[in-house]
Amino acid sequence: MSRLIVVSNRVNPPADPGVGTAGGLAMALSAALREDKGLWFGWSGHTVEPYTGQMSMQVVGGVTVALLDLDAQDEQEYYNGYANRTLWPLFHYRPDLVNYERSFDEGYERVNTRFAETLLPLIGPDDIIWVQDYHLIPLGRELRKRGVKNRIGFFLHIPWPARRILSTLPRHGELVESMFSYDLVGFQTEDDVEAFTDYAIHDAGAALEKDGVISAFGRRIRARAFPIGIDATDFEATLKSERAELFYKTMLNSQAGRKMLLGVDRLDYSKGLEERFTAYETLLANNPGMHGHLFLLQIATRSRDEVDAYQDLRGRLDNLSGKINGAYATVDWVPLRYVNRAYRRDELAGIYRAADIGLVTPLRDGMNLVAKEYVAAQDPENPGVLVLSQFAGAAEQMKDALIVNPLSREDVSEAVHRGLSMPLKERKRRWESLMENVRTNDVSRWRDDFVACLKTPIAELAGVE
Template identity: 60%
Template sequence: MSRLIIISNRVSTPSPSGGAQGGLAVALQAALREYRGLWFGWSGETTETFTGHINFQREAGVTTATVDLEEQDVDEYYNGYANRTLWPLFHYRIDIAEYERGFAGGYQRVNDRFADTVLPLIEPDDMVWVQDYHMFPLGEALRGRGVKNRIGFFLHIPWPPRRLLATLPEAAELTRTMFAYDVVGFHTDEWLESFRDFAVHELGAVEEQPGVLRLDGRCVRLVTAPIGIDTAAFVDASRSTQARLSYRRMRDSADGRDMIVGVDRLDYSKGLEERFLGYERFLQEHPEERKEVFLLQIAPPSRGSVESYQRIRTSLEALAGRINGAYADVDWVPIRYVNQGYPRDVLAGIYRAARIGLVTPLRDGMNLVAKEYVAAQDPEDPGVLLLSRFAGAAAQMEVGAVLVNPYSAEEMSDAIMLALKMPREERITRWRALMDNVAKEDVLWWRQCFTDALEAVEA
């Protein structure tokens, strides 16, 4: 079996409990345990001068290799082009996307540095798997350095429609670099079709056969492979002592009330303001339910140095304060708003204690919280998943979840009421349909879908 070299912006060292890690980190660690190989990327630390020094670690069966970046690299590549240009644009927020030449230059410089540094680690039979929007040009940089290996790329966020992407000054150049890869993967058919549309109509690519595009003498295969969670491990975590303690703690603090839970990184794409407004609409329309329910919103801060993230945090704090001020009583607070992350097993207990899982991003490549919520439920008395129809997960979970339009406060209010009054038999039926998918199309299935396509490429 070929080794697997995973390259991404950040590298997350695994911990026995899973730590307060994102879903992608857990997914990649699970993939690396199946394949030999290593995970290469930025350490998250800075250095005065970039040297290319690699720090190797091995923990819980996963080998990591990390490098430090200069402060200017972080400002231009990460805070700049990745998170102030690409992230908002690819989540359909052209109103807050910032286009600066310095950002684009820093982005290319760091990808070149990554290519130079990882190059000596790549052996002739290795498969290279590049992850996400931070690394679009990395495949081309590796090809330019003589790498003939099979190289795949997976995009974990949406690919925007052609007219939106065209607002990016480097749109054609960036898309053209994708043809350095042998396989490019997306979570949904919608994101794949958006890429195909741009490549064909803006670059002149030709579809030689279904799912295979040719441009400038190179072919790339496009695949849809929705990512899953490490379902077996998460179910085990939900049965752990820590999860049971977390569950009991939440049930005790609920004091007989129904809990609605949201768990999201603090980001404008997650629809948190719209979620709070939808919940407020529910409180307005159903005063008889006010003291019977509460919303627990867990929102760990991220990218605090980016101004748009500072604004969303300030806005949410004000909104939560206003709603609590308007509706709270001496023995009840409608919103518990928490700005910190929790380990997986603690979250599993919280999910299990919640009557409703509220997953309502405005736009999301996938959203693994939806799948974690399902996996944590009690099969005999499961909660209800309320899921944005604009999350990538909706394509897999439309049978079982209650799909909502996060832009509509009325629709969200109605969905909350529907979920609270849903009979146990219907909740069980819906949960079984969801759990069948979460168990079948897990992270190992996702990895197999992609690596099978990559292995099928002639080296």
């Protein structure tokens, strides 16, 4: 019997599906695997000395998981090094922040080999393997080396960079060649597919065929966009929970009649938080009549504190938030509430619902499920307005948001002003269109479309017998 095997860097299905933070990957994969009775394989998040290669299996939140421990060197070189100091900034168009060391590259290859060797005995002859994200790009190649003939797909949750950006990475050609060990390579947006195809054609001499089929390195693969969504039905149900209601009422009381702008992000330089704060400062400077009548709540969950770029970002945001409050706050009004802690998914649902403006303004983002959660949380009779970066993958679908250039403080400031003064009729029209998209392009469709495409041989996709 065919199973779906999902492989990702971390295996972290929530024990309580109602609990989560601003991310969406764990919620999305858990929903898919519970329905398909599949297996989720990956790193436990723990390190052991020395490395043993031992694996443990358990059931968490209705999902069967297989966990592999790594050693401290693996964590430093593979995860903190190549994944987060090299690939993450590069793929988010920040080559100035890329830290490349040969030991990072070696650690990345070593851990992908360990994943392949440990996963191999778990693979049945009819299983479908779905590898997730930038941490594990070479895994398909390592499985093929060990004789795996199963259909293997890969999905990239973050942006794929333009070829001139990618070419700054040492051994970039080998990284792309490893992508051709998969049968299907999925991206969040058509823009990402075009960037990948552009590199394959111009730098790898690939031939482009019909239906997104690309031939290079002696293999034919298919590259296609599969925009990820949320579990809209489950999220709407979460809104009715006791915890969501409590946080909604708490926020309304805290607002004291003021308009609330809301940002919910991981603390990361790709999220455009500095630019967002600066745009808010511009809004305050240009609209003194708004003083005392609105505030920005920015929830920025700390992450990757061991990486210098994140430590530096946190310091700059602390200074900038202090500067804005120092310049504009009064004894009974704080214009910027800046919070560095995580909230449960049901708590966030209540907070989203209370916000008049949802600010989702990353400088680069694969999709950004916060944008979709914000829309799903709104009151249909009095919905808020989504202000969305043109560089978020979600902008390709959510065209009835107010689309902005996050690098322009004036653009973002004016969009917020427009959203705050938008008539109810227009807000409802925009929300209805956005919500239809959230419901239609949900996590089930993402899963079903990808898996169906992965199961279908290229010859059939192209209409060839």
